[in-house]
Amino acid sequence: MEGWRLFRLYILVIWSFLIVSSAQKLREKTPRANRTMCPNTCTLKRRVSKIERRIQRDLIESKTEIKNEIEALRLLINDTSHPDGARDNMEPGTEIVAHADENVVHGTDSADRENDEQSDVDNLRRTIQIMESNIQALQQQNAELLLLSQEMRAQTAVLRARDEISNEDIAWLRKHSQNKIVSSSDQDRIGSIEGKVSDHAAQINAAGSSIEWLMARVDQLSNAVDTARSEASSANSEAARATDAATRALKIARRRAPTVSAQRNTPTTDDDGLRQPRVPPEDCGELYNMGYNVSGVYRIKPRSYPTAFEVYCEQSYNGGGWTVIQRRRDGSLDFDRNWNAYADGFGEPNGEMWLGNEKLYHFTNQADYRLQVLLLDWEGNRAFAEYDTFNLQGNPDNYALQFGTYVAGNAGDGLRGASRSRSRNAYLAEFTTNDIDNDDCQSCVANSEGDTFYNCARLQGGGWWFRACSDSNLNGRYILPQNFSSCDEVCYGIQWRTWKKNPMYSLKATIMLLRSNQHTNET
Incomplete structure (x- = not known):
């Protein structure tokens, strides 16, 4: 009988040692999961904030540049397509003569004005290219955010699975600690381990909430990128239309405002007394x-x-x-x-x-x-x-x-x-x-x-x-x-x-x- 008691005591000691070892391993798992999660969460927050500021800055700058360029082109088109009232009342021949005299007085003004108009058109085209580059950058940043969100979702699933395993381990420890007789020190140690596991589960839940918040921010930022892309596309279309209008206005302005070299060659007059444009139009x-x-x-x-x-x-x-x-x-x-x-x-x-x-x-x-x-x-x-x-x-x-x-x-x-x-x-x-x-x-x-x-x-x-x-x-x-x-x-x-x-x-x-x-x- 005494031998049987010693054998049971030996079994209980071994069993207690196993319980303590299992709890120790569980405690070692918990910080590693937390260390894996925290840097990625912090990195994602920093990247979200940085990309959000960059998108807002690029969007505001692009809108401002396009608005200024389009307004300048509208003024250019109005200047070239609608001359002042005195010019409107002139016959075509009189207008060319008056314009030629004006250019003789002002030297190379017409050539400079033509160069300025061409420069305005070139500036708008460069702005359109910048906008297209910004759109590509926004699309790339959005793709990076989507990859990060997928990675964080995967990590959240792993952490929650580990949390379920930890809960199962706790239940198993409680069950076996109630059925076995262990020392009071072992009971205290097991209780301490249970508390730490519970704290870790709470951290996992908090991290999950933080990740969900970050996912919502990623979705909002993705929507902002889509909105910016849509607005940039509309502005790009408007800018293209303005470029075409400016090109047509520039073509008309060139014929209305002859260069200095062309001023030396006065337009001819036909038999009916009509002045002819130097460059024949299409219709x-x-x-x-x-x-x-x-x-x-x-x-x-x-x-x-x-x-x-x-x-x-x-x-x-x-x-x-x-x-x-x-x-x-x-x-x-x-x-x-x-x-x-x-x-x-x-x-x-x-x-x-x-x-x-x-x-x-x-x-x-x-x-x-x-x-x-x-x-x-x-x-x-x-x-x-x-x-x-x-x-x-x-x-x-x-x-x-x-x-x-x-x-x-x-x-x-x-x-x-x-x-x-x-x-x-x-x-x-x-x-x-x-x-x-x-x-x-x-x-x-x-x-x-x-x-x-x-x-x-x-x-x-x-x-x-x-x-x-x-x-x-x-x-x-x-x-x-x-x-x-x-x-x-x-x-x-x-x-x-x-x-x-x-x-x-x-x-x-x-x-x-x-x-x-x-x-x-x-x-």
Whole structure:
């Protein structure tokens, strides 16, 4: 029996030693976890504060720079696009003379002003580049914060798992300490260990709360980065628009303010007494914006066309900026011509004329243009038709016609035709002349007697966008009213059948005009 008691005592001593060793190991685990957590928490707090201050500083600086640059460009655009009242009242020729005299007095002022304007545009472009760099930096910082937040979440999960293990160890110690008889000193030591473990669990919970707070701050900062990115993108778009506007204003300013070398070469005057800009504009709308608001013949040069040529600019009708591409008024010019003649153009800009299909191709493909067709009958009645787009394809496509919606007028949609059938719709129709047949007529009937024909241009006269054939042909034969009765069932003259439906009628006068839609929106 005594041996059995000694054996039990030996077992209890060994068991107590194991309990104390387990508690000691648990206490050693706790500071290591705390030491692992604390530096990362402190580092994250410092990085959050530092990045937040950097984002706020960069955002404020970028907003200020962009606001100042855009305001300066607005002032520049207003100065170059809207000269003072005295200049507005001058005719274009007078303005150039006065401007040249002013530059002679002030020496190189115009050249310096041009350099300043170019410098403003360059400064804005640099600002846009700085903003893009700032956005990239913000995105990189945001990515770093997200990585840190993921790391901290992982560490929190580990700490909480360790906390659960510690709680299990405490429960196990309590269970076995109650069932075993240990010395009072061991009981005190176990209680001390339990208290330390409880303190460590409280620290873990506090650290978890701190990490949750940091996670919330990371989310707020991430939202701030997204907001800053959105604002920077909007400011970037506005700055790009301002850059384009400033570039256009600078282009106009260069023409308005000749350099010193250009002042020695005084602009020439044409036969009508109109001053011409030294650098031909792309169209009459750009000419109008430069201050040339008197209708007449000017030189223009479409962007892709090799040389400049003369056109008639209608600057007093419906807001100005219209380029005349076709005119009929008295029958003084024969329009029954071949393919090359219609490709090159013929007539005089201020008289009866056709601008030329090749010129029209380059002209209408440099921007979006709208078409107005003005019509006059022999009784003095007027009508018009307007289309929101108009352009030609090139010579390989036989100058096929494209046009948009019929948006206004009392003449009707003559290009699409009265019946809206494809056989008389000029949309995508190829150009046909008396020597080059691109229409859809294979054996079209000409009259009630059954006579057939194969070329609409030979039947009706003049080149046009025919199918089989068309309800419009403004280049047809010029027929006087006294000759209408001699027409054989149909007068194949100047036609717009959605207005004048009588086949025995031919119009007195027509004008086709083009204007840039950008100029239309500005006016």
